[in-house]
Each structure stands twice: as C-alpha cells, then as structure tokens.
Amino acid sequence: MxxxxxxxxxxxxxxxxxxxxxxxxxxxxxxxxxxxxxxxxxxxxxxxxxxxxxxxxxxxxxxxxxxxxxxxxxxxxxxxxxxxxxxxxxxxxxxxxxxxxxxxLEGKPLVIIKEGRFEIETLDQGNISHDEFLMELRLHGVEHLGQVRLGILEVNGDVSVYFYERDEVRPGLSVLPPVCRPLEDHAEGPGLYACLHCGHLERMAQQQKLDCPRCKYTLWSPALSNPRAA
Structure with a gap:
C-alpha cells in the first residue's frame, strides 16, 4: 500500500x-x-x-x-x-x-428571579450557570436585578423576563460583566451592596466584611438603582 x-x-x-x-x-x-x-x-x-x-x-x-x-x-x-x-x-x-x-419528560418552568433577587434553590437546579443566566438577562436589556419583577427559565432554555414599572424599580445586583462592575469582599465605602450570588441587599459601613446572610457568599458589588432604558 x-x-x-x-x-x-x-x-x-x-x-x-x-x-x-x-x-x-x-x-x-x-x-x-x-x-x-x-x-x-x-x-x-x-x-x-x-x-x-x-x-x-x-x-x-x-x-x-x-x-x-x-x-x-x-x-x-x-x-x-x-x-x-x-x-x-x-x-x-x-x-x-x-x-x-x-x-x-420535558421538565417545568423554573422561577429564577423573584422581586429583584435570585431564587437560590432554582438557580442551583436549573442546569444553567450563574454567568450564563446573567448573559441572558443582558440580552433582554437588563442592567441590574432591581429592574426585574420575575424571571423564568422556560423548559426550552429560553428566559422570560417581567419588568417593574419605571417608578417601581428598586436597587439590585448589577448583571454587567465583571470588567464593568467592582467585585469586593468588603465595602470600599459606606452604601448599599448586593450579594454577587443571590442578589441580597445589605447596607454596609466602610471596609466592612460580611457573609451574605441568605446564601453565605462573601463577594459583593455596589447595588445599582438605574431605571430601565425605554
């Protein structure tokens, strides 16, 4: 050969x-x-x-x-x-x-965001990573979780997002990529911070360190309160 x-x-x-x-x-x-x-x-x-x-x-x-x-x-x-x-x-x-x-056979829809915070149990069992879900939110025009009243992961993998009215928007965790938001294990200055994992909000003093009381995560990001762009 x-x-x-x-x-x-x-x-x-x-x-x-x-x-x-x-x-x-x-x-x-x-x-x-x-x-x-x-x-x-x-x-x-x-x-x-x-x-x-x-x-x-x-x-x-x-x-x-x-x-x-x-x-x-x-x-x-x-x-x-x-x-x-x-x-x-x-x-x-x-x-x-x-x-x-x-x-x-097909699964059922999962509520992942409720009233501006992640539902921890469904986020952990939803077969979608935290970063992947944040990307889906950005594709829907979301800047922070405080703009979202309800977020549902559908059985086909799509994400349905229901927004607060403009005057009902509350502070929330930024969903921007890490290069666009500070990630800290302590508060650089006094203010309202959001847990990076579940979106729980805590008002922290300067240099304060805190484990999230809701999910025990240690990283925080300053909460945003911008209304959603029309």
Whole structure:
C-alpha cells in the first residue's frame, strides 16, 4: 500500500458507480427526515424538547449510515424511521393527556428571579450557570436585578423576563460583566451592596466584611438603582 493512493483515498474498494447509489441513498434519507420534521411541526432548535433532540440525533445517525455505507440496506433504516415516528406521536399523545408525564419528560418552568433577587434553590437546579443566566438577562436589556419583577427559565432554555414599572424599580445586583462592575469582599465605602450570588441587599459601613446572610457568599458589588432604558 503506497502513500497518497488517490483511488484508495477517494473510493477505496468502491466503484465509481457507487457514487450514483450514494446520491439515491442520500435523496431517500433526506425525504424521510423531511417527512419526520414536517410531522414534528415548525419548531426552532431551542424549542425542541429533550426527547425530540434524542429522536433527531437518532434519525440523523441512521440517515448518515445509510447514505454512504454500502452494506447498510435501506429498508431496515426506513423501519427505524417509521418506528421513531410512531414513538414520537405516542409520546405527544401521552404528554397531552398526562401533565405529570409531560413534566417528567420535558421538565417545568423554573422561577429564577423573584422581586429583584435570585431564587437560590432554582438557580442551583436549573442546569444553567450563574454567568450564563446573567448573559441572558443582558440580552433582554437588563442592567441590574432591581429592574426585574420575575424571571423564568422556560423548559426550552429560553428566559422570560417581567419588568417593574419605571417608578417601581428598586436597587439590585448589577448583571454587567465583571470588567464593568467592582467585585469586593468588603465595602470600599459606606452604601448599599448586593450579594454577587443571590442578589441580597445589605447596607454596609466602610471596609466592612460580611457573609451574605441568605446564601453565605462573601463577594459583593455596589447595588445599582438605574431605571430601565425605554
């Protein structure tokens, strides 16, 4: 076997005619995947449930195998697609008729911010990092938690934010990146500070050190009270 054997590199043991077969296999796999997606409906990637992602990944693997492996027959793969479609429809039927099953399968919305503070338990179990959630808030135009009445992590990973009215905004933790906000384990000067982890507010004296009474975190940031830009 010589290096840079172009026939081995491009076709190996296959004949040029196999390329036409690959084209037909790809077309058939494309049609079957397209049919499944039409059945699933028009949903974006972030709207897909965990079950739907598993189904699509499984079908993608089967479609990939049948397109270019000559020893993989087409009919068994079509059977896989048909079985997955039936399983998908059965799962949707069960989800519509049993809220408990649907909650187990897809999860449920989690309240992460309530009245300008993080809900510690849901933040810890929400499968989203603290910094990632702050980024989502910034994308919604949030500058600090005091602008937010309610923040909900939806089952598809999106974040729903409900704001206070302009005249109801209260002081809160800045959600800006660390380079844009001071992080301190003590108060540089007297004033109102927000716990970096949960958003709890404490009025602190100059050089005072304090563990957050709500979550025991030790880092603080000066609280902001700016109203939300219109």
């Amino acid at each position: 010589s290096a840079f054997d172009w026939h081995r590199l491009l076709l190996n043991d296959n004949t040029p005619g196999f390329l036409a077969e690959v084209t037909v296999r790809t077309l058939m796999a494309y049609i079957v995947v397209f049919i499944f997606l039409k059945i699933a409906g028009r949903r974006g990637v972030r709207q897909l449930s965990l079950f739907e992602l598993v189904v699509i990944l499984t079908l993608g693997s089967a479609a990939g195998d049948v397109t270019f492996y000559e020893d993989v027959p087409i009919l068994p793969v079509v059977t896989v697609f048909a079985a997955m479609i039936c399983l998908y429809r059965l799962t949707l039927w069960l989800t519509e008729r049993s809220s408990r099953f649907g909650e187990w």
